[in-house]
Amino acid sequence: xxxxxxxxxxxxxxxxxxxxxxxxxxxxxxxxxxxxxxxxxxxxxxxxxxxxxxxxxxxxxxxxxxxxxxxxxxxxxxxxxxxxxxxxxxxxxxxxxxxxxxxxxxxxxxxxxxxxxxxxxxxxxxxxxxxxxxxxxxxxxxxxxxxxxxxxxxxxxxxxxxxxxxxxxxxxxxxxxxxxxxxxxxxxxxxxxxxxxxxxxxxxxxxxxxxxxxxxxxxxxxxxxxxxxxxxxxxxxxxxxxxxxxxxxxxxxxxxxxxxxxxxxxxxxxxxxxxxxxxxxxxxxxxxxxxxxxxxxxxxxxxxxxxxxxxx
Amino acid sequence: xxxxxxxxxxxxxxxxxxxxxxxxxxxxxxxxxxxxxxxxxxxxxxxxxxxxxxxxxxxxxxxxxxxxxxxxxxxxxxxxxxxxxxxxxxxxxxxxxxxxxxxxxxxxxxxxxxxxxxxxxxxxxxxxxxxxxxxxxxxxxxxxxxxxxxxxxxxxxxxxxxxxxxxxxxxxxxxxxxxxxxxxxxxxxxxxxxxxxxxxxxxxxxxxxxxxxxxxxxxxxxxxxxxxxxxxxxxxxxxxxxxxxxxxxxxxxxxxxxxxxxxxxxxxxxxxxxxxxxxxxxxxxxxxxxxxxxxxxxxxxxxxxxxxxxxxxxxxxxxxxxxxxxxxxxxxxxxxxxxxxxxxxxxxxxxxxxxxxxxxxxxxx
Ligand SMILES: Nc1ncnc2c1ncn2[C@@H]1O[C@H](COP(=O)(O)OP(=O)(O)OP(=O)(O)O)[C@@H](O)[C@H]1O
Ligand SMILES: [Mg+2]
Numbered sequence: 001x002x003x004x005x006x007x008x009x010x011x012x013x014x015x016x017x018x019x020x021x022x023x024x025x026x027x028x029x030x031x032x033x034x035x036x037x038x039x040x041x042x043x044x045x046x047x048x049x050x051x052x053x054x055x056x057x058x059x060x061x062x063x064x065x066x067x068x069x070x071x072x073x074x075x076x077x078x079x080x081x082x083x084x085x086x087x088x089x090x091x092x093x094x095x096x097x098x099x100x101x102x103x104x105x106x107x108x109x110x111x112x113x114x115x116x117x118x119x120x121x122x123x124x125x126x127x128x129x130x131x132x133x134x135x136x137x138x139x140x141x142x143x144x145x146x147x148x149x150x151x152x153x154x155x156x157x158x159x160x161x162x163x164x165x166x167x168x169x170x171x172x173x174x175x176x177x178x179x180x181x182x183x184x185x186x187x188x189x190x191x192x193x194x195x196x197x198x199x200x201x202x203x204x205x206x207x208x209x210x211x212x213x214x215x216x217x218x219x220x221x222x223x224x225x226x227x228x229x230x231x232x233x234x235x236x237x238x239x240x241x242x243x244x245x246x247x248x249x250x251x252x253x254x255x256x257x258x259x260x261x262x263x264x265x266x267x268x269x270x271x272x273x274x275x276x277x278x279x280x281x282x283x284x285x286x287x288x289x290x291x292x293x294x295x296x297x298x299x300x301x302x303x304x305x306x307x308x309x310x311x312x
Numbered sequence: 313x314x315x316x317x318x319x320x321x322x323x324x325x326x327x328x329x330x331x332x333x334x335x336x337x338x339x340x341x342x343x344x345x346x347x348x349x350x351x352x353x354x355x356x357x358x359x360x361x362x363x364x365x366x367x368x369x370x371x372x373x374x375x376x377x378x379x380x381x382x383x384x385x386x387x388x389x390x391x392x393x394x395x396x397x398x399x400x401x402x403x404x405x406x407x408x409x410x411x412x413x414x415x416x417x418x419x420x421x422x423x424x425x426x427x428x429x430x431x432x433x434x435x436x437x438x439x440x441x442x443x444x445x446x447x448x449x450x451x452x453x454x455x456x457x458x459x460x461x462x463x464x465x466x467x468x469x470x471x472x473x474x475x476x477x478x479x480x481x482x483x484x485x486x487x488x489x490x491x492x493x494x495x496x497x498x499x500x501x502x503x504x505x506x507x508x509x510x511x512x513x514x515x516x517x518x519x520x521x522x523x524x525x526x527x528x529x530x531x532x533x534x535x536x537x538x539x540x541x542x543x544x545x546x547x548x549x550x551x552x553x554x555x556x557x558x559x560x561x562x563x564x565x566x567x568x569x570x571x572x573x574x575x576x577x578x579x580x581x582x583x584x585x586x587x588x589x590x591x592x593x594x595x596x597x598x599x600x601x602x603x604x605x606x607x608x609x610x611x612x613x614x615x616x617x618x619x620x621x622x623x624x625x626x627x628x629x630x631x632x633x634x635x636x637x638x639x640x641x642x643x644x645x646x647x648x649x650x651x652x653x654x655x656x657x658x659x660x661x662x663x664x665x666x667x668x669x670x671x672x673x674x675x676x677x
Contacts, residue, residue, distance in 0.1 A: 169521075204397030207364050213385040213414035226401040 032287075038280035046276040060089050061277025064105050065268060065285075069095040103282060106264040110244065111289065112175055113260055117182035118239040122232060124183070125190025126198075130220060132191070132207075133198040145196075147188045155185045156248045163252055175258045178250070182243040189242075190235050197231025198224065233300035237293065244290050263284050314374050314388075314498045316361065321370035323356050330356040333370065334521040336600070336613050338515070343492050345614040346502045349545065353522040354502040355394075355470055361439040361500060361511075362468050364393050368401035374465065390459035392469040392470045396451045398443040398458070408457040414663035415462075428597060429461045448476045452484060457492070466498035486513055506546045506559070510534065518542050528673055535671040537655060540662040543590050549619060552596070552640075554626035555659060567656070570625040572604040575651025586659035588603045589626070593619065595650040596631035598639060604645030624649065 009017070038046050063086045071094060080096065082088040090097050095184040132140060151311065163172075171177030201224055209219035225232075247262040254260065265282040268277050316338040323331040331353040339342045346354045359365040361372055363384035372380045377389050386589060390411075393493050398407050405426055407603065412422045430436045431451045440448065443454060452472065459467055472488070473481045490497050503509050509516050510530045518525045518541075526538040536545035543551035556569045562582045566573045567589060598620065605630055606622030618635040622645070623627060629647065638646065656665040666674055 013436060202395065203395060204395060205399060206391045207393065207561075208393060208397045208440075208458075209386075209400070211384045211389065211391045212365070212411035212462075218414075223399060 004125050035280045035283050041276055041277050041280075043275060043277060045276065046280070057087070058277075059086070060093075061275070061281040063089050064275055064278040065281045066082070067097045067100055068099050070098050101268075101269070103261075103264065106259055106261045107255075107285065109175065109258055110261040110286070113178045113258070114240055114244040114289075116179040117186060117243045118236055120179065120183040120216045121186035121190045121239045122194075122236050125146075125187055125194050125235060126225075126228065126232060128187075128191045129194035129198050130224065132195050134203065139291070144192075147191055150185075150188045159249065159252055162272055166253055168223065173254045173257045176256065179261070180257055181249060181253070182239075182246065185240040186242055190239060191233045193238070194228065194231050197228050201227045229300050233297040240293055241290060260305045313340050314494075314497065315376075316466065316500070316616050317371075317373040318357075319371045319373070321357065321360060321372065323353070323360060323365065324368045324369045331360070331513050334517075334519075334524050336524065336527045338498060341496050342498055342514045343489065343512060344498070344500045345509040345516040346500060346519065347506060347509040347516050347545075348504060348511075348519035350504055352519045354504070354519055356522075357466050357519070358391075358470055358500060362389055363387050364391075368584055371389075375560075378655050387513075388465040390462055390467050392455050392463040392467065394470045394472070394474055396450060396455040396472075396475070398454055400444060403442050404435065404446070404454050404457075407443060407454055408439075408461050408477070410461045411449040411458060425461055426457075431458045433457050437558055449480055449484060452476065456488075460491075461497060466500065467492075468500050470502045471504070472501070473503075477479075481508075481560045486556050488512070495613045506548075510546070518545065520545075526559065531672050533540065535653065536664075537590070538664050538670070540588060540590070540657045540664075543655065543657070547592060547603050549593050549630045549632075551590045551592050552627075552629045553657070554591070554629065555586065556589060556626055557586050560656075561586040565651075569604065574604060574649055574654075576654040576656060577652060577657070577667040580666040580671050581669065583656070585660065587665070588657040588659045589619055589649075590655040590657055590664075591649045592653060593632040595653045596629065597635075597648040597650075598631060598633055598637065598645045599648045600646055602648040603646055604647045604649075606647055608641050608643050608645060610641060611639050632660070 037055075040059070040060045041052070041055055041060055042060060045052050045055045061170065067086070067090070069090055074094075077091055077094065077096065082091045086096060131137065134143060137143065166172045166177050168183075169177075171180065205223045205227065206216075206219040209223045210216065214222065245262060246260075250260045251263045254263065261282070265279060268278045268282050270278075313487070313573075318337070320328070321331060321334045332375070332448060334357060342541050346355050346357060357514045360367050360380075363379070363382060363390055364387075367380050369530060370380070371378050374387060374389075379400075380606055384391075392612055399410065402410065408426050408429060409422045412425060417425075417598055425513070427436070433456060435450060435453050435457065438454075438459060443451065446454065452475075453526045455472070473484050485508060486491070501512065511528055515528065516533050526533055526542045528536075533542060534546055537546070537551065540553065543553075555571060556567065560567065560568060560579055560583050565577070566575055567587075569589065576589070598601050604624070606624040607622050608620055610621040612619040612621070613635060613649070616635060617632050618639070619639075620629065620633060620639045626658045631647070655670060656667065657663065664674060666671055
């Protein structure tokens with residue numbers, strides 16, 4: 001198994017290491033905190049200089065994110081007193097809500113496309129990785145190299161052919177098209193990552209199951225999959241992060257129906273004002289699913305590791 | 313219960329031949345050893361019997377039925393892997409009951425069977441423990457439990473004690489043999505340890521480079537080796553080989569070596585050329601009156617016996633003698649070989665020359 005340093009680090013070393021880790025954590029978390037706090041600022045607070053660290057929080061940004069509003073006359077506003085707390089926030093700015101914004105829709109698109117493509121990439125990747133790991137496949141090494149080679153340039157380099165292909169296949173601006181695209185891009189990563197994990201699982205487990213009276217598929221399902229849980233969880237996280245954050249293809253290939261959140265969020269800034277709080281609110285909400293997903297799967301990342309049931 | 317017959321079994325991996333045309337027969341209820349050095353094709357042979365590997369050619373019969381192309385699950389065998397291969401995500405109880413669950417056995421009955429097996433193996437206390445933290449011996453027992461719980465027609469074991477330390481191995485090998493005597497199911501056992509094979513087996517097949525060198529009882533294999541490889545592989549220190557050149561007629565009972573006449577069992581065939589006079593260390597006595605002489609090079613004290621290494625005109629010889637007998641390094645002594653135990657080999661091919669000693673063994677070897 002892995003080797004550990006015999007000597008305990010001294011308390012001074014620990015202290016220095018701790019400081020470095022804290023500094024790094026602060027540097028990476030700063031922009032995040034900035035975005036989250038901006039989401040709760042007024043538009044004026046958001047662009048105030050020097051930047052405000054202490055301010056009176058408001059949900060205006062979030063209300064603006066989810067609604068469309070129009071400016072109204074004083075008479076109109078008095079004739080229609082605010083019915084809800086969010087009406088009230090809008091009223092104070094001399095406006096009225098005319099309907100929901102498209103953020104909800106875009107967010108849902110992101111969920112469907114992100115999770116859908118992650119699911120497909122992981123399922124197909126697991127099956128392919130298992131086959132590559134266990135069966136004698138003609139030209140196996142060439143195939144694996146070919147699969148990897150799709151990652152040797154940035155996916156966006158093939159944007160134009162994909163754009164044309166999608167247009168003639170009628171896949172432009174459809175959920176199916178985007179799921180297919182992200183699955184395709186993620187599959188190489190998923191096959192390679194999972195092959196590594198499955199290679200590590202001794203064949204004897206499956207062979208024992210075969211002798212114990214299970215079919216090949218049952219052996220795969222009941223013995224290999226639980227062993228590969230760690231690999232599957234980490235692969236799923238990588239795939240989701242890519243599909244969730246992808247911007248360039250989303251701008252190019254979606255507009256109305258299947259647009260995901262990343263190309264939509266910048267448009268929130270609005271035609272008139274500079275609605276940074278709404279943008280920040282959108283970005284904050286956008287962060288949540290990936291974070292929850294990662295935290296949920298983190299348990300598997302740690303618990304999936306088993307030692308010693310096969311002695312090496 | 314099963315009788316296993318292997319006929320002309322062959323396995324190629326690409327251009328590499330792992331097993332070349334093996335044939336042997338395993339009787340019902342036998343504890344059968346597949347013995348050979350690393351890489352000789354033992355595991356491959358066993359995996360073909362199990363159905364984990366398809367033979368390139370040849371047949372495997374279990375109870376008269378040809379099973380060469382049948383899937384493993386249809387052969388009614390249990391396999392104990394070299395590294396145990398316990399399912400790491402299940403506890404001991406689940407590991408043992410897993411083969412029964414696949415047969416759709418009702419839960420209550422599974423519990424009963426598992427309890428019974430746990431009792432036989434003395435592992436009742438660890439039934440609900442995860443397999444990860446078990447000691448080597450307990451893992452071994454769980455692996456055996458998973459095998460015997462199904463009452464298979466035969467057990468196939470691939471170096472099941474290989475992962476244990478020496479002391480515990482000894483103990484487990486007795487336990488295993490006792491278990492076999494109790495259950496009585498045919499067992500095929502792979503090992504590269506000649507002592508283990510001699511101690512535990514009813515019959516032994518000795519393999520080398522994918523070829524079966526000899527097949528027989530431990531005594532026959534030890535006393536009447538069919539090839540120089542077997543004579544060398546079995547026994548520690550191995551059989552002494554005195555090289556000489558000569559021409560012998562059928563019926564000859566002596567050979568001439570360095571102007572001395574040495575006895576041997578009467579030959580059944582004539583031979584002319586380079587030969588090897590094979591004699592085990594314990595069949596050599598040191599005596600001053602003997603004509604064939606050697607010089608003591610080293611002695612190694614082993615308690616009740618000692619191994620004396622001597623330099624002779626025909627090569628180095630090791631003799632096992634009582635430790636109270638005096639042998640001083642540098643001294644010249646006479647060597648007395650027990651003629652009845654001697655085997656002559658063809659030095660070129662390594663095969664034993666037929667004699668009154670080994671004729672019965674070689675005829676079906
Ligand atoms: N799947 C395979 N592909 C190619 N060669 C193989 C394969 N399995 C085994 N071999 C080769 O066949 C030969 C015999 O292997 P086998 O595992 O039967 O040896 P063994 O007698 O069990 O040795 P050991 O004592 O090391 O376990 C070895 O040289 C091995 O490299
Ligand atoms: Mg082996």
